[in-house]
Amino acid sequence: MATLGAASQKHKVAIIGSGNWGTTIAKVVAENTTANPDLFERDVQMWVYEEQVTVDQQQQKLTQVINTKHENVKYLPNIPLPTNIIANPDLIDTVRDATILVFNLPHQFIARTCDTLKGHVVPFARGISCIKGVNVTEDKCELFSDTIGQQLGIYCGALSGANIATEVALEKWSETTVAYDPPEMDSRHQTPVGSRRGSESGEQKVGLDSGHVAKPGVKTTKLKALPTDYPPLSHNNIKKLFHRPYFHVRMVHDVAGVSLGGALKNVVALAAGWVDGLGWGDNAKAAVMRVGIMEEVKFGKTFFSNSVRTETFTEESCGVADMITSCSGGRNFRCAKMAVKEGKPIGEIEERELNGQKLQGTSTAYEVNAFLKKEGKEREFPLFTAVYNILEGNKKPEDIPDLLEDRADE
């Protein structure tokens, strides 16, 4: 039923990536485009890097299997997918006419994927990056959402939370955080009811959440406003794309905070694992987590724009809840704990346990330390610095309380 002011267009959603997490998010999104036919076109295109898989003793293309069996047999086996997910091997065709682009692929593929997409995305499209982590080097700390936004000339928000793909795919309940805060375009869209600050309306915000030493963000003036015949991409409407009864979404504005939580928790999880390996008990572990959350806050506020909010880390799924989960059974935590208990270098445990994969916590700890060193701020982040020094063999896990001592009263 058409009502006064109803949008004549609907948003078309494309998912860029089809791994474990990409396919899971495609399932969530496709359920929601069906549930909200006034806002979204039903079909959801999902870009699949084409490969051959063996199904029923036959070699078949993965896209064909997904589109006929409605299951990603390779990356999310045994989970029935909604039939409105359309696997597409052609990246450019996947995003054709799409006004919402959901990025969910390994971070090392971001640059070349955006290179291919450049010039082929709808100019007023909006992105959401579900890629965990940030790009930290000695010289800069950059958000993946900014990298995507800058390469494509679009605004890009972020989704991160205490989520494991398989659990979400099995519809086990969890929460997540979506950060979305595009700069003001114009004021044609009213602030929607339920949106606290009214994204895509009267915000006072220029530029993107660029990191301290990152390249300058896309200029606000480059971004194209959403045409008025589309439903506004308010927090309320973005939430409708991701929120499910088993996947509770909270919307925030702080893209940098959401992204940083997902990266820095891995460093903290190493310290939690060491302390637990020493047999110091749950309270020592909880102390490490508490200090870790506070160092995340400080990192965000020191190196990112004023938009970084303490609450993103202390009150949201992407912060405190993701920290709790990572320090409970995550691989960084587990390997660090084993290293202490067995008295072996963590690299040896990593090799034995991870089947060739690498711990994110160790590489992030080194990257963060190089960045802090260059900025002359190692001493202001005693836990991050302690983790680096323990990895380097300069300090021992037993030194952690003493290394944190000077900071304890701040």
Next chain:
Amino acid sequence: MATLGAASQKHKVAIIGSGNWGTTIAKVVAENTTANPDLFERDVQMWVYEEQVTVDQQQQKLTQVINTKHENVKYLPNIPLPTNIIANPDLIDTVRDATILVFNLPHQFIARTCDTLKGHVVPFARGISCIKGVNVTEDKCELFSDTIGQQLGIYCGALSGANIATEVALEKWSETTVAYDPPEMDSRHQTPVGSRRGSESGEQKVGLDSGHVAKPGVKTTKLKALPTDYPPLSHNNIKKLFHRPYFHVRMVHDVAGVSLGGALKNVVALAAGWVDGLGWGDNAKAAVMRVGIMEEVKFGKTFFSNSVRTETFTEESCGVADMITSCSGGRNFRCAKMAVKEGKPIGEIEERELNGQKLQGTSTAYEVNAFLKKEGKEREFPLFTAVYNILEGNKKPEDIPDLLEDRADE
């Protein structure tokens, strides 16, 4: 060496209570009075409810055993105690000339202990309550520190954190939070360096942290100022009484927040146990904890004075860290998890596992619910209300995501 303005008097500390946690705190405090001879008298009196114990096949008085063997063989066995802890069976003698009273006894003994003490404490003494929990009935929600303060006519702060007595006694590292915020007396004491707001100096604060419907607090005018020949009881100096290399103290002003965290976490731990028992994974558990912390904040801000701060729950050991620990291996968590896994009522598990003791979480959940019902605010606390309804059999643990759904976007 006497310096200009040095205090001529020292603080004398008494510990009221000598159970597992009381003796542990006595050990911490006695180590610190020795370490800070400029501030504190070395000897620490500890009140012991006298009883006979069998040591070396002889019946002996517990106080004598503590004072000769320097071990509380009954309540903290195998932990050597500092020789400057003086066990005293006489409550009134214990507090003689004491300017700092540390309360650490089961809450059911507070009233009668204070009755005995009334009129016998130094008029300008200050208290710190280490007693976890709050007194919640249908009609009021009252802090134990306020009960003590009101009965004795002194100011009383609170200590609470992610601590297990035995772990602290074994000097395994943990953190704790001390809340201390006496109302302004006069401005004779300068704001000490390191104290953020300068307790016992230019505070604008009247009355105590009385609960919403609690009896009116002790009037500020009734409280006696600390004489100027004593070292000021600044945050810095209070911290020196509790902080150890293995027991890191952070000082705050929010007595109500510190006390509430230690009580309400037990309710949340039941929900975390149920969700974990359902096999929903660490992320669901982290979601329950996150929601629980936010309901603690709301409870504090709704029913206590403006002094309640969000950060007490989200950033301090008494809040987030205590929540994490309680939802990791605490008894409320464990019993609730078993109840779901075995399909049995939690009361049956409690009886089997706790050897006649009772779960704090269930009684607190009922007390909090009665209070919320009377206040007409059940719907504003969906997790606390869900726990009550699940205990009552009106709802099932599987309903938790749905029961939290309406609140998830606030």
